[in-house]
Amino acid sequence: ESTEIINCKEKILNLSKEISDLLKTTGGLADTLGKKVYVVGGFVRDLLLNRENFDIDFVIEGDGISFAERLNETLSGTLMTHKEFGTASITLANGSVLDIVSARREYYEYPAALPTVEKSSIWNDLFRRDFTINCMAIQINIANFGKLIDFFGGLEDIRNKRIRVLYNLSFIEDPTRIFRAIRFASRLDFEIEEQTKSFIMEAIKDHMLTKVTNDRVREEMAQIFTDKGVSKSIFLMKSFNIFTAIHSDLNITNETITKIDNLWSTIEKFHRFDNKKIDIQLLVIMQLFHSFPLNKLSEAIQKFLNNKQGIVNIQIALKEKEKVYTSLLKDDIDKYTIYSILHNHCLESLIFYYNDCTEYYIKHYIMYYMINLKNIKLKVTGRDLLNLGIQPGPIYKKILDTILKSKVMGEIYDEHDEIEYANKLYNELKEIKDV
Ligand code: ATP
Known part of the structure:
Protein backbone atom coordinates (compact mmCIF):
# COMPACT_ATOMS: atom_id res chain seq x y z
CA GLU A 1 0.00 0.00 0.00
CA SER A 2 2.93 2.34 0.68
CA THR A 3 3.60 2.80 -3.05
CA GLU A 4 0.01 4.01 -3.50
CA ILE A 5 0.60 6.62 -0.79
CA ILE A 6 3.59 7.99 -2.65
CA ASN A 7 1.76 7.89 -6.00
CA CYS A 8 -1.12 10.04 -4.91
CA LYS A 9 1.13 12.58 -3.25
CA GLU A 10 3.21 12.87 -6.38
CA LYS A 11 0.15 12.99 -8.56
CA ILE A 12 -1.27 15.86 -6.51
CA LEU A 13 2.01 17.74 -6.57
CA ASN A 14 2.06 17.28 -10.34
CA LEU A 15 -1.30 19.05 -10.71
CA SER A 16 -1.38 22.80 -11.29
CA LYS A 17 0.25 24.78 -8.48
CA GLU A 18 -3.13 26.37 -7.81
CA ILE A 19 -4.74 23.04 -7.01
CA SER A 20 -1.86 21.45 -5.13
CA ASP A 21 -1.48 24.61 -3.02
CA LEU A 22 -5.21 24.59 -2.35
CA LEU A 23 -5.05 21.01 -1.08
CA LYS A 24 -2.03 21.80 1.10
CA THR A 25 -3.74 24.88 2.57
CA THR A 26 -6.86 22.85 3.32
CA GLY A 27 -4.85 20.06 4.93
CA GLY A 28 -2.88 22.59 6.98
CA LEU A 29 -6.04 24.27 8.24
CA ALA A 30 -7.52 20.91 9.29
CA ASP A 31 -4.25 20.15 11.13
CA THR A 32 -4.54 23.33 13.19
CA LEU A 33 -8.11 22.33 14.10
CA GLY A 34 -7.09 18.77 14.90
CA LYS A 35 -9.49 17.29 12.28
CA LYS A 36 -9.01 14.76 9.51
CA VAL A 37 -9.74 16.01 6.01
CA TYR A 38 -10.00 14.20 2.67
CA VAL A 39 -10.64 14.87 -0.99
CA VAL A 40 -13.17 12.32 -2.23
CA GLY A 41 -15.21 11.01 -5.13
CA GLY A 42 -14.88 12.28 -8.71
CA PHE A 43 -11.72 14.27 -8.03
CA VAL A 44 -9.88 11.19 -6.74
CA ARG A 45 -11.18 9.03 -9.60
CA ASP A 46 -10.04 11.58 -12.17
CA LEU A 47 -6.69 12.07 -10.44
CA LEU A 48 -6.01 8.33 -10.73
CA LEU A 49 -7.12 8.40 -14.36
CA ASN A 50 -5.00 11.49 -15.12
CA ARG A 51 -8.12 13.38 -16.17
CA GLU A 52 -8.52 17.05 -15.32
CA ASN A 53 -11.19 17.89 -12.77
CA PHE A 54 -11.44 21.34 -11.26
CA ASP A 55 -14.35 20.60 -8.93
CA ILE A 56 -13.15 19.25 -5.62
CA ASP A 57 -15.21 17.54 -2.91
CA PHE A 58 -13.80 17.62 0.61
CA VAL A 59 -14.92 15.52 3.52
CA ILE A 60 -14.03 16.81 6.96
CA GLU A 61 -14.50 14.93 10.19
CA GLY A 62 -16.40 17.47 12.26
CA ASP A 63 -18.49 20.46 11.30
CA GLY A 64 -18.28 21.08 7.55
CA ILE A 65 -19.86 24.52 7.61
CA SER A 66 -17.58 26.14 10.16
CA PHE A 67 -14.59 24.53 8.39
CA ALA A 68 -15.74 26.01 5.08
CA GLU A 69 -16.07 29.43 6.70
CA ARG A 70 -12.53 29.22 8.04
CA LEU A 71 -11.19 27.96 4.71
CA ASN A 72 -12.85 30.76 2.80
CA GLU A 73 -11.14 33.36 4.99
CA THR A 74 -7.95 32.32 3.15
CA LEU A 75 -9.48 31.62 -0.27
CA SER A 76 -11.82 34.64 -0.54
CA GLY A 77 -14.26 32.82 -2.82
CA THR A 78 -18.06 32.90 -2.70
CA LEU A 79 -19.35 30.82 0.18
CA MET A 80 -22.74 29.14 0.21
CA THR A 81 -23.92 27.10 3.18
CA HIS A 82 -26.69 24.51 3.36
CA LYS A 83 -27.44 24.22 7.06
CA GLU A 84 -30.02 21.42 6.75
CA PHE A 85 -27.44 19.13 5.10
CA GLY A 86 -24.41 20.41 7.03
CA THR A 87 -22.64 21.17 3.73
CA ALA A 88 -21.07 24.24 2.15
CA SER A 89 -19.59 25.20 -1.19
CA ILE A 90 -16.98 27.75 -2.17
CA THR A 91 -16.82 29.06 -5.71
CA LEU A 92 -13.37 30.39 -6.52
CA ALA A 93 -12.60 33.31 -8.81
CA ASN A 94 -11.37 30.87 -11.50
CA GLY A 95 -14.76 29.10 -11.54
CA SER A 96 -13.72 25.99 -9.60
CA VAL A 97 -16.28 24.79 -7.08
CA LEU A 98 -15.22 23.28 -3.77
CA ASP A 99 -17.82 21.26 -1.89
CA ILE A 100 -17.28 20.67 1.80
CA VAL A 101 -19.27 18.07 3.68
CA SER A 102 -19.09 16.59 7.15
CA ALA A 103 -18.33 12.89 7.27
CA ARG A 104 -21.76 11.44 7.82
CA ARG A 105 -24.00 8.40 7.61
CA GLU A 106 -27.04 8.37 5.39
CA TYR A 107 -30.14 6.21 5.65
CA TYR A 108 -32.50 5.68 2.77
CA GLU A 109 -35.97 5.40 4.25
CA TYR A 110 -37.55 3.99 1.12
CA PRO A 111 -36.44 3.64 -2.49
CA ALA A 112 -35.69 6.86 -4.37
CA ALA A 113 -36.27 9.01 -1.28
CA LEU A 114 -34.02 11.85 -0.20
CA PRO A 115 -31.54 10.61 2.38
CA THR A 116 -31.82 11.63 6.04
CA VAL A 117 -28.56 12.94 7.41
CA GLU A 118 -26.62 11.99 10.49
CA LYS A 119 -22.97 12.71 11.33
CA SER A 120 -20.46 9.84 11.16
CA SER A 121 -17.05 8.78 9.78
CA ILE A 122 -15.25 8.69 6.41
CA TRP A 123 -16.20 5.04 5.89
CA ASN A 124 -19.86 5.91 6.04
CA ASP A 125 -19.32 8.81 3.72
CA LEU A 126 -17.71 6.59 1.13
CA PHE A 127 -20.14 3.71 1.58
CA ARG A 128 -23.14 5.85 0.67
CA ARG A 129 -21.64 6.64 -2.75
CA ASP A 130 -22.52 5.02 -6.06
CA PHE A 131 -19.63 3.07 -7.64
CA THR A 132 -16.33 1.76 -6.34
CA ILE A 133 -14.41 4.12 -8.63
CA ASN A 134 -16.21 7.05 -6.96
CA CYS A 135 -15.74 5.69 -3.45
CA MET A 136 -12.13 6.54 -2.75
CA ALA A 137 -10.68 9.31 -0.64
CA ILE A 138 -7.24 10.84 -0.30
CA GLN A 139 -6.24 12.27 3.04
CA ILE A 140 -4.64 15.69 2.79
CA ASN A 141 -3.58 16.42 6.37
CA ILE A 142 0.07 17.32 6.03
CA ALA A 143 1.46 14.24 7.86
CA ASN A 144 -0.57 11.86 5.66
CA PHE A 145 -0.76 14.02 2.57
CA GLY A 146 -1.71 11.86 -0.43
CA LYS A 147 -2.73 8.71 1.48
CA LEU A 148 -5.27 6.80 -0.59
CA ILE A 149 -8.30 5.42 1.29
CA ASP A 150 -9.80 2.62 -0.77
CA PHE A 151 -12.16 0.37 1.23
CA PHE A 152 -14.10 -1.06 -1.70
CA GLY A 153 -11.55 -1.92 -4.38
CA GLY A 154 -11.94 1.25 -6.43
CA LEU A 155 -8.31 1.35 -7.58
CA GLU A 156 -8.51 -2.19 -8.92
CA ASP A 157 -11.74 -1.37 -10.75
CA ILE A 158 -10.11 1.69 -12.27
CA ARG A 159 -7.26 -0.52 -13.48
CA ASN A 160 -9.72 -3.04 -14.91
CA LYS A 161 -11.96 -0.28 -16.31
CA ARG A 162 -15.05 -1.46 -14.46
CA ILE A 163 -18.15 0.23 -13.09
CA ARG A 164 -19.28 -1.68 -10.01
CA VAL A 165 -21.79 -0.93 -7.27
CA LEU A 166 -21.01 -1.62 -3.62
CA TYR A 167 -24.06 -3.75 -2.83
CA ASN A 168 -27.01 -5.36 -4.58
CA LEU A 169 -29.73 -2.90 -3.51
CA PHE A 292 -41.08 8.65 -34.51
CA PRO A 293 -44.84 9.01 -35.22
CA LEU A 294 -45.38 12.77 -35.55
CA ASN A 295 -48.71 12.81 -33.73
CA LYS A 296 -47.10 11.49 -30.52
CA LEU A 297 -43.97 13.59 -30.78
CA SER A 298 -44.74 16.45 -28.46
CA GLU A 299 -45.66 14.25 -25.49
CA ALA A 300 -42.63 12.00 -25.99
CA ILE A 301 -40.01 14.74 -26.39
CA GLN A 302 -41.07 16.22 -23.08
CA LYS A 303 -39.69 13.16 -21.34
CA PHE A 304 -36.26 14.27 -22.49
CA LEU A 305 -36.39 18.05 -22.53
CA ASN A 306 -38.19 20.77 -20.62
CA ASN A 307 -37.28 23.80 -22.69
CA LYS A 308 -40.13 25.25 -24.74
CA GLN A 309 -38.04 26.76 -27.54
CA GLY A 310 -35.95 23.61 -27.80
CA ILE A 311 -39.03 21.39 -28.03
CA VAL A 312 -40.51 23.64 -30.73
CA ASN A 313 -37.26 23.52 -32.73
CA ILE A 314 -37.16 19.73 -32.54
CA GLN A 315 -40.77 19.43 -33.62
CA ILE A 316 -40.30 21.77 -36.57
CA ALA A 317 -37.16 19.93 -37.68
CA LEU A 318 -38.91 16.56 -37.60
CA LYS A 319 -42.15 17.74 -39.17
CA GLU A 320 -40.41 19.58 -42.02
CA LYS A 321 -37.82 16.91 -42.74
CA GLU A 322 -39.57 15.01 -45.52
CA LYS A 323 -40.70 18.23 -47.18
CA VAL A 324 -37.14 19.59 -47.16
CA TYR A 325 -35.78 16.34 -48.63
CA THR A 326 -38.38 16.13 -51.41
CA SER A 327 -37.99 19.81 -52.31
CA LEU A 328 -34.22 19.47 -52.53
CA LEU A 329 -34.56 16.45 -54.83
CA LYS A 330 -36.70 18.26 -57.45
CA ASP A 331 -35.20 18.60 -60.93
CA ASP A 332 -33.56 21.83 -62.12
CA ILE A 333 -33.07 23.22 -58.65
CA ASP A 334 -31.39 26.63 -58.55
CA LYS A 335 -29.46 28.50 -55.89
CA TYR A 336 -32.41 30.61 -54.83
CA THR A 337 -34.62 27.54 -54.40
CA ILE A 338 -32.00 25.92 -52.18
CA TYR A 339 -31.78 29.15 -50.24
CA SER A 340 -35.57 29.40 -49.85
CA ILE A 341 -35.89 25.81 -48.68
CA LEU A 342 -33.16 26.06 -46.06
CA HIS A 343 -32.81 29.61 -44.80
CA ASN A 344 -35.62 29.48 -42.22
CA HIS A 345 -34.15 26.48 -40.43
CA CYS A 346 -31.97 26.72 -37.35
CA LEU A 347 -28.40 25.47 -37.55
CA GLU A 348 -29.27 22.34 -35.52
CA SER A 349 -31.99 21.41 -38.03
CA LEU A 350 -29.58 21.79 -40.94
CA ILE A 351 -27.00 19.60 -39.23
CA PHE A 352 -29.70 17.06 -38.43
CA TYR A 353 -31.00 17.00 -42.02
CA TYR A 354 -27.47 16.48 -43.29
CA ASN A 355 -26.68 13.79 -40.76
CA ASP A 356 -29.96 11.91 -41.08
CA CYS A 357 -30.19 11.57 -44.84
CA THR A 358 -28.37 9.11 -47.04
CA GLU A 359 -29.00 10.89 -50.34
CA TYR A 360 -25.84 12.37 -51.82
CA TYR A 361 -27.57 15.33 -53.49
CA ILE A 362 -29.35 16.41 -50.34
CA LYS A 363 -26.10 16.43 -48.37
CA HIS A 364 -24.44 18.28 -51.23
CA TYR A 365 -27.09 21.01 -51.40
CA ILE A 366 -27.14 21.52 -47.63
CA MET A 367 -23.37 21.89 -47.57
CA TYR A 368 -23.51 24.16 -50.64
CA TYR A 369 -26.00 26.33 -48.77
CA MET A 370 -23.74 26.43 -45.68
CA ILE A 371 -20.67 27.42 -47.68
CA ASN A 372 -22.08 29.73 -50.34
CA LEU A 373 -25.56 30.95 -49.52
CA LYS A 374 -26.22 31.05 -45.80
CA ASN A 375 -24.35 34.27 -45.12
CA ILE A 376 -25.65 36.27 -48.04
CA LYS A 377 -27.16 39.44 -46.61
CA LEU A 378 -28.42 42.58 -48.31
CA LYS A 379 -26.44 45.77 -47.77
CA VAL A 380 -29.24 47.95 -49.07
CA THR A 381 -31.79 48.96 -46.40
CA GLY A 382 -35.17 50.64 -46.18
CA ARG A 383 -33.34 53.90 -45.56
CA ASP A 384 -31.58 53.58 -48.92
CA LEU A 385 -34.95 53.08 -50.61
CA LEU A 386 -36.24 56.19 -48.85
CA ASN A 387 -33.22 58.12 -50.14
CA LEU A 388 -34.12 57.00 -53.65
CA GLY A 389 -37.43 58.75 -53.08
CA ILE A 390 -39.49 55.58 -52.81
CA GLN A 391 -42.63 55.94 -50.69
CA PRO A 392 -42.63 53.41 -47.79
CA GLY A 393 -45.13 50.58 -48.16
CA PRO A 394 -45.47 46.93 -49.21
CA ILE A 395 -43.33 47.76 -52.23
CA TYR A 396 -40.26 47.80 -49.95
CA LYS A 397 -40.53 44.09 -49.21
CA LYS A 398 -41.11 43.33 -52.88
CA ILE A 399 -38.01 45.27 -53.93
CA LEU A 400 -35.77 43.92 -51.17
CA ASP A 401 -36.87 40.31 -51.82
CA THR A 402 -36.17 40.69 -55.52
CA ILE A 403 -32.70 42.13 -54.85
CA LEU A 404 -31.97 39.30 -52.41
CA LYS A 405 -32.98 36.74 -55.00
CA SER A 406 -30.60 38.30 -57.56
CA LYS A 407 -27.83 38.37 -55.03
CA VAL A 408 -28.35 34.71 -54.09
CA MET A 409 -28.41 33.82 -57.80
CA GLY A 410 -25.05 35.56 -58.14
CA GLU A 411 -26.33 38.23 -60.56
CA ILE A 412 -25.34 41.18 -58.40
CA TYR A 413 -22.55 41.51 -55.86
CA ASP A 414 -22.11 44.67 -53.86
CA GLU A 415 -23.96 47.59 -52.34
CA HIS A 416 -23.58 49.68 -55.47
CA ASP A 417 -25.23 46.91 -57.57
CA GLU A 418 -28.01 46.62 -55.04
CA ILE A 419 -28.88 50.30 -55.04
CA GLU A 420 -28.73 50.49 -58.80
CA TYR A 421 -31.01 47.47 -59.02
CA ALA A 422 -33.40 48.96 -56.43
CA ASN A 423 -33.72 52.06 -58.56
CA LYS A 424 -34.32 50.02 -61.68
CA LEU A 425 -36.97 47.88 -59.96
CA TYR A 426 -38.69 50.96 -58.61
CA ASN A 427 -38.90 52.53 -62.03
CA GLU A 428 -40.22 49.31 -63.55
CA LEU A 429 -42.86 48.93 -60.85
CA LYS A 430 -43.79 52.60 -61.23
CA GLU A 431 -44.22 52.17 -64.99
CA ILE A 432 -46.49 49.17 -64.48
CA LYS A 433 -48.57 51.25 -62.06
CA ASP A 434 -48.60 54.28 -64.40
CA VAL A 435 -49.91 52.18 -67.28
P1 ATP B 1 -18.61 14.62 -12.82
O1 ATP B 1 -17.28 14.72 -13.45
O2 ATP B 1 -19.69 14.13 -13.73
O3 ATP B 1 -19.02 15.81 -12.02
P2 ATP B 1 -18.57 13.37 -10.30
O4 ATP B 1 -18.21 11.99 -9.87
O5 ATP B 1 -17.87 14.50 -9.65
O6 ATP B 1 -18.41 13.40 -11.85
P3 ATP B 1 -21.08 14.28 -9.26
O7 ATP B 1 -22.42 14.03 -9.83
O8 ATP B 1 -20.61 15.67 -9.10
O9 ATP B 1 -20.12 13.45 -10.19
O10 ATP B 1 -21.00 13.53 -7.89
C1 ATP B 1 -19.94 13.70 -6.98
C2 ATP B 1 -19.76 12.43 -6.16
O11 ATP B 1 -20.96 12.19 -5.38
C3 ATP B 1 -19.58 11.19 -7.02
O12 ATP B 1 -18.23 10.94 -7.30
C4 ATP B 1 -20.20 10.10 -6.18
O13 ATP B 1 -19.25 9.63 -5.27
C5 ATP B 1 -21.27 10.82 -5.39
N1 ATP B 1 -22.62 10.66 -5.98
C6 ATP B 1 -23.23 11.47 -6.86
N2 ATP B 1 -24.45 11.05 -7.16
C7 ATP B 1 -24.66 9.94 -6.45
C8 ATP B 1 -25.75 9.02 -6.31
N3 ATP B 1 -26.88 9.16 -7.01
N4 ATP B 1 -25.60 7.99 -5.45
C9 ATP B 1 -24.46 7.86 -4.75
N5 ATP B 1 -23.41 8.66 -4.84
C10 ATP B 1 -23.49 9.69 -5.68
Missing part, protein backbone atom coordinates in the same frame (compact mmCIF):
# COMPACT_ATOMS: atom_id res chain seq x y z
CA SER A 170 -27.85 0.13 -4.77
CA PHE A 171 -30.11 0.74 -7.80
CA ILE A 172 -33.23 0.07 -5.76
CA GLU A 173 -32.19 2.71 -3.22
CA ASP A 174 -31.44 5.22 -5.92
CA PRO A 175 -32.46 4.33 -9.49
CA THR A 176 -30.81 7.47 -10.91
CA ARG A 177 -27.58 5.51 -10.43
CA ILE A 178 -28.65 3.48 -13.46
CA PHE A 179 -28.14 6.57 -15.62
CA ARG A 180 -24.92 7.41 -13.81
CA ALA A 181 -23.50 3.91 -14.42
CA ILE A 182 -24.25 4.30 -18.13
CA ARG A 183 -22.79 7.79 -18.25
CA PHE A 184 -19.52 6.84 -16.54
CA ALA A 185 -19.15 3.68 -18.63
CA SER A 186 -19.43 5.77 -21.79
CA ARG A 187 -17.44 8.76 -20.70
CA LEU A 188 -14.51 6.77 -19.33
CA ASP A 189 -14.89 3.93 -21.82
CA PHE A 190 -15.34 1.43 -18.97
CA GLU A 191 -17.51 -1.70 -18.86
CA ILE A 192 -20.36 -2.14 -16.43
CA GLU A 193 -19.33 -5.18 -14.42
CA GLU A 194 -21.55 -8.26 -15.00
CA GLN A 195 -23.22 -8.43 -11.61
CA THR A 196 -23.83 -4.69 -11.61
CA LYS A 197 -25.41 -5.13 -15.03
CA SER A 198 -27.77 -7.74 -13.68
CA PHE A 199 -28.71 -5.47 -10.74
CA ILE A 200 -29.58 -2.78 -13.30
CA MET A 201 -31.71 -5.19 -15.29
CA GLU A 202 -33.55 -6.34 -12.18
CA ALA A 203 -34.21 -2.77 -11.07
CA ILE A 204 -35.58 -1.88 -14.49
CA LYS A 205 -37.70 -5.02 -14.57
CA ASP A 206 -39.09 -4.01 -11.18
CA HIS A 207 -40.11 -0.63 -12.69
CA MET A 208 -37.72 1.33 -10.51
CA LEU A 209 -37.30 3.95 -13.24
CA THR A 210 -40.92 5.01 -12.76
CA LYS A 211 -39.87 6.19 -9.28
CA VAL A 212 -37.48 8.74 -10.76
CA THR A 213 -39.15 12.13 -11.30
CA ASN A 214 -39.36 13.48 -14.85
CA ASP A 215 -37.09 16.33 -13.85
CA ARG A 216 -34.38 13.96 -12.66
CA VAL A 217 -34.65 11.88 -15.83
CA ARG A 218 -34.28 15.02 -17.93
CA GLU A 219 -31.25 16.16 -15.89
CA GLU A 220 -29.57 12.81 -16.40
CA MET A 221 -30.45 12.80 -20.11
CA ALA A 222 -29.00 16.27 -20.51
CA GLN A 223 -25.70 15.03 -19.11
CA ILE A 224 -25.73 11.86 -21.20
CA PHE A 225 -26.71 13.62 -24.43
CA THR A 226 -24.02 16.29 -24.21
CA ASP A 227 -21.18 13.86 -23.55
CA LYS A 228 -18.90 12.62 -26.32
CA GLY A 229 -19.79 9.06 -25.30
CA VAL A 230 -23.48 9.58 -26.10
CA SER A 231 -23.78 6.82 -28.70
CA LYS A 232 -22.35 4.23 -26.32
CA SER A 233 -24.75 5.46 -23.63
CA ILE A 234 -27.65 5.13 -26.03
CA PHE A 235 -26.51 1.65 -26.96
CA LEU A 236 -26.44 0.71 -23.27
CA MET A 237 -29.82 2.32 -22.60
CA LYS A 238 -31.28 0.38 -25.49
CA SER A 239 -29.77 -2.88 -24.24
CA PHE A 240 -31.37 -2.25 -20.81
CA ASN A 241 -34.73 -1.43 -22.50
CA ILE A 242 -34.66 2.02 -20.92
CA PHE A 243 -36.12 3.83 -23.92
CA THR A 244 -39.20 1.67 -24.07
CA ALA A 245 -39.54 2.10 -20.30
CA ILE A 246 -39.55 5.88 -20.82
CA HIS A 247 -41.94 5.79 -23.80
CA SER A 248 -43.43 2.61 -25.20
CA ASP A 249 -43.15 3.79 -28.84
CA LEU A 250 -39.49 4.72 -28.59
CA ASN A 251 -37.79 1.84 -30.30
CA ILE A 252 -34.20 2.81 -31.04
CA THR A 253 -32.56 0.94 -33.90
CA ASN A 254 -28.87 0.27 -34.47
CA GLU A 255 -29.11 2.56 -37.48
CA THR A 256 -30.17 5.40 -35.17
CA ILE A 257 -27.23 4.69 -32.88
CA THR A 258 -24.84 4.81 -35.84
CA LYS A 259 -26.33 8.14 -36.89
CA ILE A 260 -25.90 9.53 -33.39
CA ASP A 261 -22.31 8.34 -33.48
CA ASN A 262 -21.86 10.21 -36.78
CA LEU A 263 -23.15 13.45 -35.28
CA TRP A 264 -19.72 14.46 -33.99
CA SER A 265 -18.02 14.34 -37.37
CA THR A 266 -21.00 16.07 -39.00
CA ILE A 267 -20.81 18.85 -36.42
CA GLU A 268 -17.12 19.24 -37.14
CA LYS A 269 -17.87 19.69 -40.87
CA PHE A 270 -20.40 22.40 -40.13
CA HIS A 271 -18.11 24.11 -37.66
CA ARG A 272 -15.79 24.96 -40.50
CA PHE A 273 -18.45 27.25 -41.93
CA ASP A 274 -20.30 28.40 -38.84
CA ASN A 275 -18.68 28.45 -35.43
CA LYS A 276 -21.89 29.29 -33.59
CA LYS A 277 -22.31 27.17 -30.47
CA ILE A 278 -24.34 24.11 -31.36
CA ASP A 279 -26.95 22.64 -29.02
CA ILE A 280 -25.86 19.01 -29.09
CA GLN A 281 -28.67 17.89 -26.84
CA LEU A 282 -31.23 19.09 -29.41
CA LEU A 283 -29.40 17.30 -32.18
CA VAL A 284 -29.27 14.02 -30.28
CA ILE A 285 -32.99 14.23 -29.52
CA MET A 286 -33.81 15.04 -33.15
CA GLN A 287 -31.81 12.04 -34.23
CA LEU A 288 -33.33 9.78 -31.57
CA PHE A 289 -36.83 10.67 -32.77
CA HIS A 290 -36.05 10.74 -36.50
CA SER A 291 -38.71 8.20 -37.42
